[in-house]
Amino acid sequence: MKIIIGLGNPGRDYENTRHNAGFMVIDELAKKCQLEFKQEKFSAYFAKGKVKGEDVILLKPTTFMNNSGFSLRQCLDFYKESMENVLVIYDDKDLPVGKIRLRQQGSAGGHKGIKSIMECTFNQNFDRIRVGIGKDERIPIIQWVLSKFKExxxxxxxQAIEQACQAAYFAIDHSFEMTMNRYNKK
Known part of the structure; x- marks a missing residue:
């Protein structure tokens, strides 16, 4: 089983904001996998189905960004799965818009959604796809991540959403090491 979680904030006020890049990718992935978020389960919009012969769960937490780990923890406990089968997709202010970066472990880097996942799972070794949202040093970070992308x-x-979606789709039936080799561009 593969659990793919996109991080973001629920509700119309947050649609198309920088902090919702993870939601944007997971929505694109749901289309590619022909899965629909028909129900709420585990404090998240939830979709489940067979993709490339694998059981796949897609999650979009409704807990708001800073409590994303609670949703993932509920799902992991219910299915008795480990973090080895989790892929987290989220925004990264330290990457320019249009870039993605894949990695298997590391710190939260100041990202409160990732910090919540680490606290709730007692683990920092999990697969990640980071989607660049850029930054503007003149704007406070909270204001920046909740702003919409410029035209x-x-x-x-x-381009980044499509690339991240392709990487997540590839990772369903390939090792994450292979996925990183293929999608991490220098």
Missing amino acids: EEKEDLQ
């Missing part, structure tokens, strides 16, 4: 960023953003 001139939208093409690069769409």
Whole structure:
């Protein structure tokens, strides 16, 4: 089983904001996998189905970003799964818009959604796809991550969403090491 969780904030007020890049990718992945978020389960919008012969769960937590780990923990406990089968997709202010970066472990890097996952799972070794949202040093970080993308960023953003979606789809039936080798661009 593969559990793929996209991080973001629920509700219309947060649609298309930088902090919701994870939701944008998971929505694209749901289309590619022909899965629908028909129900709420584990404090998340939940979709489940067979993809490339594998059981796949897609999650979009409704707990808000800073408590994303609670949703994942509920899902892991219910299915008795380990973090080895989890892929987390989220925004990263330290990457420019249009770039993605894959990695298997590390710190939260100041990202409160990742911090919540680490606290709730007691683990920092999990597969991740980071989607660049850029940063503007003149704007406080909270204000920045809750802002919408600028018109001139939208093409690069769409490219990153598609690339992250392809990487997540590839990771369903390939090792994450192979996925990183294929999708991490220098």
